Amino acid sequence: MINLSESELIIGLECHVQLSTLKTKLFCSCSADYRELEPNTVVCPTCLGLPGSLPVVNKEAINLGLKVAKALNCEISDKIIFFRKNYYYPDMPKNFQISQYDRVGGIPLGRDGYVNIKTDAGERTVRIRRIHLEEDPARIVYLGSISTSPYSLIDYNRAGVALLEIVTEPDLTSDEEAHIFLKKLRSIVEHLGVSDGGLQGSMRCDVNISLSGGKRVEIKNISSFKEVKKAIKYEFLRQKQLIKRGVIIEQETRHWDEVRKTTVSMRSKETEQDYRYFPEPDLVPIHISGEWINKILANLPELPEARKTRLMTQYGLPTHDAEVLTTSKALADFFEKAAELYKNYKNISNWLMGDVLRNLNELDIEISESKITPELLVSMLKLIDEGVISGKLGKIIIREVIQTGRDPRILVEEKKLIKISSEESLNLYITQVFQEYPGAVKDALKDEKAIHYLIGQVMKKTAGRADPDILNKLVRKKLAEISSSVQ
Amino acid sequence: MAVSVRQPASFCGVVGFKPSYGLVSRYGLIAYACSLDQIGPIGKNVRDVAILFDVIKGYDKHDSTSLNFDIGSASANLFNEIKDIRVGVVKEFFGEGTDERIESTVWNAVKRLESIGCKYEITSLPYLEYAIPAYYIIAMSEASSNLARYDGVRYGYRADIESDWNDVFSKTRQEGFGLEVKRRILLGTFALTAGYIDQYYLKALQVRKLIQDDFKKAFKKYDILVGPTSPVLPFKIGEKISDPLEMYRIDVDTVPVNLAGLPAISLPCGVVSGLPVGVQLIADFKDDLKLLNIAYKLERELNLKLKPRVVAGD
Amino acid sequence: MSELISRDVVLHVAWLARLFLTDEQIEAMTKQFNEILSYFRKLDRVDTSNVPLELYVTPLKDITREDIVEASLNPDEALKNAPKREGKYFKAPKMM
Numbered sequence: 001m002i003n004l005s006e007s008e009l010i011i012g013l014e015c016h017v018q019l020s021t022l023k024t025k026l027f028c029s030c031s032a033d034y035r036e037l038e039p040n041t042v043v044c045p046t047c048l049g050l051p052g053s054l055p056v057v058n059k060e061a062i063n064l065g066l067k068v069a070k071a072l073n074c075e076i077s078d079k080i081i082f083f084r085k086n087y088y089y090p091d092m093p094k095n096f097q098i099s100q101y102d103r104v105g106g107i108p109l110g111r112d113g114y115v116n117i118k119t120d121a122g123e124r125t126v127r128i129r130r131i132h133l134e135e136d137p138a139r140i141v142y143l144g145s146i147s148t149s150p151y152s153l154i155d156y157n158r159a160g161v162a163l164l165e166i167v168t169e170p171d172l173t174s175d176e177e178a179h180i181f182l183k184k185l186r187s188i189v190e191h192l193g194v195s196d197g198g199l200q201g202s203m204r205c206d207v208n209i210s211l212s213g214g215k216r217v218e219i220k221n222i223s224s225f226k227e228v229k230k231a232i233k234y235e236f237l238r239q240k241q242l243i244k245r246g247v248i249i250e251q252e253t254r255h256w257d258e259v260r261k262t263t264v265s266m267r268s269k270e271t272e273q274d275y276r277y278f279p280e281p282d283l284v285p286i287h288i289s290g291e292w293i294n295k296i297l298a299n300l301p302e303l304p305e306a307r308k309t310r311l312m313t314q315y316g317l318p319t320h321d322a323e324v325l326t327t328s329k330a331l332a333d334f335f336e337k338a339a340e341l342y343k344n345y346k347n348i349s350n351w352l353m354g355d356v357l358r359n360l361n362e363l364d365i366e367i368s369e370s371k372i373t374p375e376l377l378v379s380m381l382k383l384i385d386e387g388v389i390s391g392k393l394g395k396i397i398i399r400e401v402i403q404t405g406r407d408p409r410i411l412v413e414e415k416k417l418i419k420i421s422s423e424e425s426l427n428l429y430i431t432q433v434f435q436e437y438p439g440a441v442k443d444a445l446k447d448e449k450a451i452h453y454l455i456g457q458v459m460k461k462t463a464g465r466a467d468p469d470i471l472n473k474l475v476r477k478k479l480a481e482i483s484s485s486v487q
Numbered sequence: 488m489a490v491s492v493r494q495p496a497s498f499c500g501v502v503g504f505k506p507s508y509g510l511v512s513r514y515g516l517i518a519y520a521c522s523l524d525q526i527g528p529i530g531k532n533v534r535d536v537a538i539l540f541d542v543i544k545g546y547d548k549h550d551s552t553s554l555n556f557d558i559g560s561a562s563a564n565l566f567n568e569i570k571d572i573r574v575g576v577v578k579e580f581f582g583e584g585t586d587e588r589i590e591s592t593v594w595n596a597v598k599r600l601e602s603i604g605c606k607y608e609i610t611s612l613p614y615l616e617y618a619i620p621a622y623y624i625i626a627m628s629e630a631s632s633n634l635a636r637y638d639g640v641r642y643g644y645r646a647d648i649e650s651d652w653n654d655v656f657s658k659t660r661q662e663g664f665g666l667e668v669k670r671r672i673l674l675g676t677f678a679l680t681a682g683y684i685d686q687y688y689l690k691a692l693q694v695r696k697l698i699q700d701d702f703k704k705a706f707k708k709y710d711i712l713v714g715p716t717s718p719v720l721p722f723k724i725g726e727k728i729s730d731p732l733e734m735y736r737i738d739v740d741t742v743p744v745n746l747a748g749l750p751a752i753s754l755p756c757g758v759v760s761g762l763p764v765g766v767q768l769i770a771d772f773k774d775d776l777k778l779l780n781i782a783y784k785l786e787r788e789l790n791l792k793l794k795p796r797v798v799a800g801d
Numbered sequence: 802m803s804e805l806i807s808r809d810v811v812l813h814v815a816w817l818a819r820l821f822l823t824d825e826q827i828e829a830m831t832k833q834f835n836e837i838l839s840y841f842r843k844l845d846r847v848d849t850s851n852v853p854l855e856l857y858v859t860p861l862k863d864i865t866r867e868d869i870v871e872a873s874l875n876p877d878e879a880l881k882n883a884p885k886r887e888g889k890y891f892k893a894p895k896m897m
């Protein structure tokens with residue numbers, strides 16, 4: 001996390017959320033499901049920008065856009081007008097992008113909304129400046145990185161997929177806050193069923209960042225929310241260094257080089273002023289009636305905030321638990337599925353927030369990508385409850401369940417991981433450890449810490465299978481015997 | 488291009504018809520200026536044009552500006568009676584720069600309208616005076632964007648140099664486009680540039696609205712409006728290209744209907760110095776059938792027997 | 802005639818349009834820009850202060866389509882006209 005006391009950081013985000021639950025692209029009837037396909041297999045005259053082709057708006061895209069606008073507390077415009085944003089880049093098949101605009105008679109789909117986020121410093125409001133629909137550019141493949149590749153290869157499968165651009169006011173003050181906001185945004189769009197944030201590249205971001213006194217630098221092409229944090233950190237350090245050396249930060253656009261983890265200045269000097277926005281003459285205005293909005297409102301699903309409150313009342317979870325679980329729809333879904341099978345809700349929550357999330361983080365995957373299911377987690381919790389394995393063992397096998405998706409009961413049997421609670425067997429291990437660590441035994445007579453050390457050694461020898469309560473009792477008993485024999 | 492049906496037809500002594508905007512799908516038409524472009528037939532006579540129009544018109548779901556509206560058969564409608572047709576002769580179409588010989592030829596045709604049951608009077612659409620700048624600003628703006636796709640990545644010409652995207656793109660455009668196209672791209676780019684868009688593109692849109700309103704008002708009083716198709720007689724290839732402004736001004740009579748999306752037809756009405764002259768009839772939006780019917784009647788009344796005259800080139 | 806548009810503006814527009822002109826061409830184009838634009842400025846005479854900005858002339862509105870997949874081009878057809886290709890990709894110049 002960036003230390004704010006050193007310099008004031010101002011961050012605004014332009015998030016691009018793919019409406020990945022749509023079946024077709026925004027302006028043509030090509031399938032929007034382009035992932036894992038051979039290049040240039042879901043393309044047509046329109047999304048290739050062939051001469052003579054024309055766009056036709058996907059009505060469902062507007063529906064989904066309106067849902068998001070409502071969920072982000074935006075004012076909804078009474079009509080949708082598309083504009084052309086003119087700039088030249090080979091990922092734009094027509095060398096202009098059909099987008100929306102908020103000037104020269106244009107109006108974005110939604111504006112003046114807000115999202116509340118919870119940070120370490122407390123609740124904060126991030127204002128949403130505008131939300132609009134636009135088409136996704138194609139995918140460019142580089143040999144190595146953008147700055148070194150001798151040519152670029154273009155796959156237009158992604159070109160024309162519906163994107164929702166969500167622009168915040170510069171209300172964020174750290175990489176961490178930006179990350180929290182993005183997680184919240186993702187949870188909202190997933191709860192709305194408009195986008196699957198787990199899909200590669202379905203949520204991307206441009207970051208506007210400035211240090212107090214400096215000009216605004218825009219970083220483009222950040223392909224995931226995880227990268228956003230890295231890019232902000234890098235750019236913050238870069239600008240701080242420059243300021244330290246007395247260099248004035250100029251307004252510019254930089255490109256996030258994902259391979260080299262640096263930002264590089266883009267040669268093209270186009271700014272917002274140069275895009276020559278004008279109304280798309282190949283489309284006509286679309287009116288948003290009150291009736292349409294009411295229909296959207298009536299069908300708005302439960303959003304993360306509401307779900308949080310419900311998790312607290314329905315399952316008696318503390319605020320913090322409900323907060324963490326609803327940061328991701330998949331996580332909250334996981335919890336509720338597990339809660340149908342197992343009634344100690346707090347226990348499920350503890351495991352999810354603790355060991356499951358920690359392992360997912362370490363493995364750098366999401367719960368939806370992992371093999372663990374609510375059934376498997378519950379199966380393991382029951383093994384612990386039944387005394388078949390210790391909680392400590394549970395912590396060990398949970399990782400294997402996450403990675404392999406195998407039933408904990410079978411894992412336990414296979415590995416003979418049944419808990420050792422017989423005093424006779426445990427005493428054998430204890431005797432062995434006491435012989436191996438005479439120094440520690442001596443210390444343990446006066447020092448509580450050394451007792452824990454000895455217990456730890458026995459645990460290690462039993463591969464965590466020792467029943468912790470019995471082991472604790474037996475070690476202390478043995479130490480007491482030694483102590484009395486010494487005196 | 489938007490005016491490249493009626494004006495060439497007029498210059499060649501044939502019939503050219505621009506339907507109401509949206510009656511013929513633009514899907515498949517290489518765009519110059521989307522909001523002004525309209526495909527239309529050119530033929531030897533009104534009947535041929537009507538038959539062809541019947542074939543190409545109709546709703547197309549691939550074109551969002553296509554009218555989902557069945558106007559009926561244009562060729563069958565030609566034989567219906569017409570009566571009590573009110574004709575407005577538009578003063579502005581006989582404005583400064585109009586060849587006097589064209590003026591009198593067109594007036595002769597206008598007078599003949601009486602014999603087919605039309606009553607005419609002179610009328611004025613004051614905002615037509617501004618049609619040329621409004622039209623060219625909008626057309627060039629749209630064209631500057633429409634022509635950007637020719638970058639030599641997916642199709643078409645690509646400059647043969649090894650360099651980065653910016654260089655290759657620029658060079659491709661430099662080598663691929665002709666001078667007039669480049670001039671229009673530059674002017675269109677300029678008209679949309681922040682700082683100038685208010686004075687040019689947006690102003691042109693407002694004037695376009697005024698011109699459209701002028702027509703709306705006129706069609707409350709008249710069934711059709713009449714004037715010449717071109718202010719000048721046909722000229723030699725390349726003759727006007729050196730002075731772009733002069734070239735643009737020749738479109739003075741044809742572009743107003745494009746701005747308003749109206750149907751219009753040019754039909755031969757006489758010959759001056761061996762060169763054909765066209766009269767233009769304009770109808771209200773979606774009144775294409777009525778327009779073709781009146782044109783058909785006028786064509787028969789004029790009964791010109793134009794024959795191509797082969798002239799040796801210089 | 803006073804100059805409406807300077808050479809620098811024409812240069813900037815040429816850059817925006819990625820149409821690079823020689824010095825001579827810039828001179829000529831600046832002259833033409835001024836002639837043509839001063840003619841276009843005839844529009845200044847029209848009082849549009851009470852004219853609402855209407856972006857569309859067509860009376861059409863609410864034209865959309867349903868979210869139903871239709872066949873795409875086959876890849877060979879899609880790539881057929883590419884001046885340069887590599888495998889199933891279109892090949893474009895380097896970006897930097």
Ligand SMILES: [Zn+2]
Pocket residue numbers: 025028029030042043044045046047048160
């Ligand atoms: Zn397509």
